[in-house]
Amino acid sequence: MELVTTPRVRFLRAVADVVLERYGRGRMIVAVTGPAGAEASRFADDLRDVLAERDHTVFRAHLDDFHRSREAQSAFGPDTPERYVRYGFDESALLRSLVEPFRMGGSAAFVTRVLDAARDAWVEPKWITGPEDAILVIDGRFLLRDRLARLWDYRIAIDGEPTDPADVIAYAERDPRTVADLVLDLSDPGHPRAV
Template sequence: MRLPPTPRVLFLRELVGEVLRVAPLGRVIVAVDGRGVERFADALAEVFEEAGNDTFRASITDFHRPRADRTRLGPETPESYYRHSYDYRTLRRVLLDPFRLAGSTGFQLAAFDEVRDVPVESRWLTAGPDAVLIIDGEFLLRPELRDRWDASVLVVSAPEDPVYEADARPREHSDLLVDNSDPAHPIRA
């Protein structure tokens, strides 16, 4: 299916082209970092699919830690939210590492339902050798995750999270900076 050539689609096609030039073969993992970037990541996935790629979508929000774990040392603060909100070990174990292995290795796109505060019973999925995984959410360019991505897009917003900025310096470590303040006309930041 060919998407209509809107300014947004044309911009996303350029991004997809850049990612595929860097990682033309094998499985590709793209991080879309920022708050409220789900729609941008969904649109990027549509353009990858338009280009003929088997594409999967995940969100870091589906890898939260249980509320009791996050607040065991007291109420959530910006610092504790940054440090303890997400279960990166499970993210790597059930999604990133198995996805990277290719072949018939299964992976899961979600592990925890934050709203219900319970683990998710996910289906194990498999994909072809040249599949694309797009994962969205905040804090994806933190030091312990940076090397997991073939490409990273930082959707800049104001204000940035000061704890994240100080610890991770995401602007310095992203491959592509995008200003999506006008979703119909995203531009390079």
């Protein structure tokens, strides 16, 4: 289905062109990150729609759906921004349940969420598969930290200074804008632009 052309959609189509230049056959993962409140999730949703408009099979995932439970986080000490940065997400589950099986392609099944963070409850896994050629668009804070950045084929960072204490810690260690393939200014959401 063709989307209504707006300045935002026109820009997203240009981003999709750049992403698809790297996409041949097989599986590709695009990561979208930014500080808290940066609209990374909305941008990732819109990018998914533009990629799907071109008849690509596209899946969506959110890093927030790979939180550790509150109980599991408490094993790492008191609830602090530093603990959240270091141990808030279950990166092992992200790799085991989503990234690695998605990369395998074919009939390998993967899940796009393991925990409902708002309810602090595990979700019944919905194992899905897709064709050999597919794109996964994932969004979330800290996706471009050193140990995760290598997992993504294309990295997009939303510009913005960190104000949340957890973001301040994470950005001090590695500012995602320095390792992203594309940095975006979304201060005017209807007219995004590359920085």
